[in-house]
Amino acid sequence: xxxxxxxxxxxxxxxxTQTLSVAIAEPQDxxxxxxxxxxxxxxxxxxxxxxxxxxxxxxxxxxxxxxxxSEHTRQSLESHWREAFSNxxxxxxxxxxxxxxxxxxxxxxxxxxxxxxxxxKARQLLSADAPINRQRVxxxxxxxxxxxxxxxxxxxxxxNQTEQALPGDRSCALLxxxxxxxxxxxxxxxADWQALAEHYQATDSYTATTxxxxxxxxxxxxxxxxxxPMGLGSSQRRLVYAGDAWRSGQSLAAAEASLSGLQRxxxxxxxxxxxxxxQRGIANDLTDQFQATLARFDALPxxxxxxLEDDQRYxxxxxxxxxxxxxxxxxxxxxxxxLGIRQGFNSSDGD
Amino acid sequence: MAxxxxxxxxxxxxxxxxxxxxxxxxxxxxxxxxxxxxxxxxPDAIAALGAVRLPDGGYALAAVNHQAETLWTTPFAARCxxxxxxxxxxxxxxxxxxxxxxxxxxxxxxxxxxxxxxPEAEEHFYGHGVFSPDGRFxxxxxxxxxxxxxxxxxxxxxxxxxxxxxxxLDGIGPHQLxxxxxxxxxxxxxxxxxxxxxxxxxxxNLDKMDPALLFLDRLTGQEQxxxxxxxxQLSCRHLAVSNDAVTYVACQYHGPEWQxxxxxxxxxxxxxxxxxxxxxxxxRLNHYLASIAVQPASDIVVVTAPRGGLVVVLxxxxxxxxxxxxxxxxxxxxxxxxxxxxxxxxxxxxxxLDPGEDYSIGSRGTSAWAWDNHLF
Numbered sequence: 001x002x003x004x005x006x007x008x009x010x011x012x013x014x015x016x017t018q019t020l021s022v023a024i025a026e027p028q029d030x031x032x033x034x035x036x037x038x039x040x041x042x043x044x045x046x047x048x049x050x051x052x053x054x055x056x057x058x059x060x061x062x063x064x065x066x067x068x069x070s071e072h073t074r075q076s077l078e079s080h081w082r083e084a085f086s087n088x089x090x091x092x093x094x095x096x097x098x099x100x101x102x103x104x105x106x107x108x109x110x111x112x113x114x115x116x117x118x119x120x121k122a123r124q125l126l127s128a129d130a131p132i133n134r135q136r137v138x139x140x141x142x143x144x145x146x147x148x149x150x151x152x153x154x155x156x157x158x159x160n161q162t163e164q165a166l167p168g169d170r171s172c173a174l175l176x177x178x179x180x181x182x183x184x185x186x187x188x189x190x191a192d193w194q195a196l197a198e199h200y201q202a203t204d205s206y207t208a209t210t211x212x213x214x215x216x217x218x219x220x221x222x223x224x225x226x227x228x229p230m231g232l233g234s235s236q237r238r239l240v241y242a243g244d245a246w247r248s249g250q251s252l253a254a255a256e257a258s259l260s261g262l263q264r265x266x267x268x269x270x271x272x273x274x275x276x277x278x279q280r281g282i283a284n285d286l287t288d289q290f291q292a293t294l295a296r297f298d299a300l301p302x303x304x305x306x307x308l309e310d311d312q313r314y315x316x317x318x319x320x321x322x323x324x325x326x327x328x329x330x331x332x333x334x335x336x337x338x339l340g341i342r343q344g345f346n347s348s349d350g351d
Numbered sequence: 352m353a354x355x356x357x358x359x360x361x362x363x364x365x366x367x368x369x370x371x372x373x374x375x376x377x378x379x380x381x382x383x384x385x386x387x388x389x390x391x392x393x394p395d396a397i398a399a400l401g402a403v404r405l406p407d408g409g410y411a412l413a414a415v416n417h418q419a420e421t422l423w424t425t426p427f428a429a430r431c432x433x434x435x436x437x438x439x440x441x442x443x444x445x446x447x448x449x450x451x452x453x454x455x456x457x458x459x460x461x462x463x464x465x466x467x468x469x470p471e472a473e474e475h476f477y478g479h480g481v482f483s484p485d486g487r488f489x490x491x492x493x494x495x496x497x498x499x500x501x502x503x504x505x506x507x508x509x510x511x512x513x514x515x516x517x518x519x520l521d522g523i524g525p526h527q528l529x530x531x532x533x534x535x536x537x538x539x540x541x542x543x544x545x546x547x548x549x550x551x552x553x554x555x556n557l558d559k560m561d562p563a564l565l566f567l568d569r570l571t572g573q574e575q576x577x578x579x580x581x582x583x584q585l586s587c588r589h590l591a592v593s594n595d596a597v598t599y600v601a602c603q604y605h606g607p608e609w610q611x612x613x614x615x616x617x618x619x620x621x622x623x624x625x626x627x628x629x630x631x632x633x634x635r636l637n638h639y640l641a642s643i644a645v646q647p648a649s650d651i652v653v654v655t656a657p658r659g660g661l662v663v664v665l666x667x668x669x670x671x672x673x674x675x676x677x678x679x680x681x682x683x684x685x686x687x688x689x690x691x692x693x694x695x696x697x698x699x700x701x702x703x704l705d706p707g708e709d710y711s712i713g714s715r716g717t718s719a720w721a722w723d724n725h726l727f
Binding site: 096097098100101102103106110112115117141142143192195196199203205209342344345346347350351 | 404432448449478549550551553554555557558588605606607608609634635637639641657658659660679680681682696697698721722723724
């Protein structure tokens with residue numbers, strides 16, 4: 001496939017017509033697939049770089065705040081947490097490649113956490129005598145290493161009433177160490193993803209892998225991140241703690257960021273793939289559904305708690321839920337089927 | 352795409368002599384009542400047990416026979432994984448999928464649940480077990496998850512599957528285990544991956560893995576030898592043993608995706624080697640093998656790769672690939688008495704590999720159920 005591209009470029013130079021070079025590139029092995037993967041790789045690179053940049057800013061701001069605690073630096077710190085967390089949500093659908101190394105996705109966001117291991121780890125680390133540093137945080141495991149730990153320190157209401165709350169020495173040490181781990185992981189992830197470029201674009205199976213990752217992400221969004229706190233899952237009752245990012249009141253903002261990330265980083269490559277398969281209709285449907293679903297967030301706040309307590313707003317949330325569900329179905333039952341991609345039983349979650 | 356001229360596309364199976372026997376099966380297929388139906392009848396003496404997910408989302412263990420009849424189906428609340436049958440065939444043991452909080456003992460003829468056994472405190476099962484040659488003891492892989500210590504849990508079948516011993520392993524994550532042909536050893540695939548029920552299915556120690564193939568004294572649990580794969584992130588999960596005491600091991604790789612280490616290990620006479628596949632097949636495995644089976648007399652080996660939608664048949668003695676077969680979400684594989692193999696999948700598609708036709712697809716089956724990684 002690389003050969004065909006080289007030839008296209010060569011012919012393009014020879015004939016001096018850009019249009020012709022594209023026309024020649026088309027009929028080779030499966031250039032559209034390669035182009036789709038090239039686009040996916042480029043877009044995910046953008047997403048990972050945004051995550052790395054904002055994680056660096058978050059880490060820097062944590063140091064600034066701890067050096068000079070004030071209302072201003074605190075606001076800045078919280079704002080940088082939200083931005084970096086949102087950037088993570090946008091690329092959270094990518095469940096293959098370097099994100100799998102050392103369980104990095106779990107390191108960045110340990111969730112679900114039904115036993116509140118994040119809170120338990122925080123209390124253990126803060127109450128012990130041992131110095132808190134990067135090593136201590138990584139030794140404490142995935143519940144201590146990511147955005148939820150920072151969220152606990154910044155936003156957990158009961159914790160913020162205690163003497164250990166920020167900007168206490170130990171809390172600041174934990175904040176800075178955890179922010180460093182997040183930053184390191186985000187930086188490594190971004191660099192490793194760029195190093196994967198050639199392999200990703202040369203390996204046909206990544207097309208299905210990428211589509212499946214989006215299917216899985218939407219399924220998790222519908223079933224776990226929305227369905228469970230809405231009382232549509234196993235518990236049958238509305239429970240904000242079943243969602244993610246409830247401490248910061250960002251459950252819905254995070255869901256929106258994930259959908260928006262899929263729209264920016266996944267959808268363009270998929271459209272290219274669908275167009276190659278003469279499925280422009282499905283591509284258009286998906287484009288419209290993404291827009292319509294994202295628009296539903298306009299009527300909703302960032303948090304879930306206030307929505308779950310208010311039946312009128314809950315109805316709006318139900319509309320969003322249905323919209324995401326329909327989007328998931330269009331992707332899984334129309335787009336993926338048209339491309340011959342299925343979600344397996346063992347291939348997606350074997351042992 | 353042809354691979355050394357061996358790759359077989361999923362075209363309809365050619366009509367074989369067995370098609371002559373298929374009339375009754377077609378009738379049942381048309382009626383829509385059969386959970387597993389075959390396009391052509393299978394040879395006698397084929398039967399298999401497998402954990403399934405039902406169309407309504409529930410889980411079950413299903414026993415099927417060669418006439419595409421489901422002998423029995425026993426529903427369970429949890430997704431199950433592997434199991435084993437006692438030497439006399441009376442008891443079937445089924446393990447929950449990791450982290451397994453129980454195993455069930457069923458009547459092999461009826462599927463009726465006779466016993467349910469729990470692990471000890473702070474322990475879960477991994478999903479596999481094996482009986483001693485006389486059927487008296489059941490050996491199950493387990494984890495003491497607070498410490499991460501791998502264990503072999505021993506149960507006395509004659510005393511209602513009472514827990515009779517616990518053997519601590521020097522390592523993490525024992526998964527499938529089998530008997531050596533002479534019955535004196537337990538051969539254990541040690542995955543090396545630490546997990547904890549509080550942490551969902553997170554792999555907690557990918558940077559410190561120490562997987563291996565272990566040989567234990569069956570009577571005492573004492574480790575007799577240990578063989579490490581070439582890469583510390585090559586998790587030894589499943590295995591099959593031939594009559595010549597050759598152990599074939601199916602691994603899962605947890606290192607960088609752009610690396611392609613061999614996934615099939617082979618142990619013979621104290622020597623560990625790894626079997627290299629042609630690059631085009633190797634890359635399609637997606638670093639993940641689900642099941643491995645061997646024809647005990649001929650050493651023909653079959654592995655399934657659900658993430659790659661691939662089944663690979665190879666000659667275990669020479670290491671030569673016989674063929675690759677496309678099978679979406681390929682899952683369980685079991686050697687059949689006639690020298691072939693039965694292969695299931697998560698989509699419900701089955702194939703029987705015909706030993707008389709160089710292990711090409713001799714017959715295809717369809718099922719509405721999603722079959723888990725193992726047939727036994």
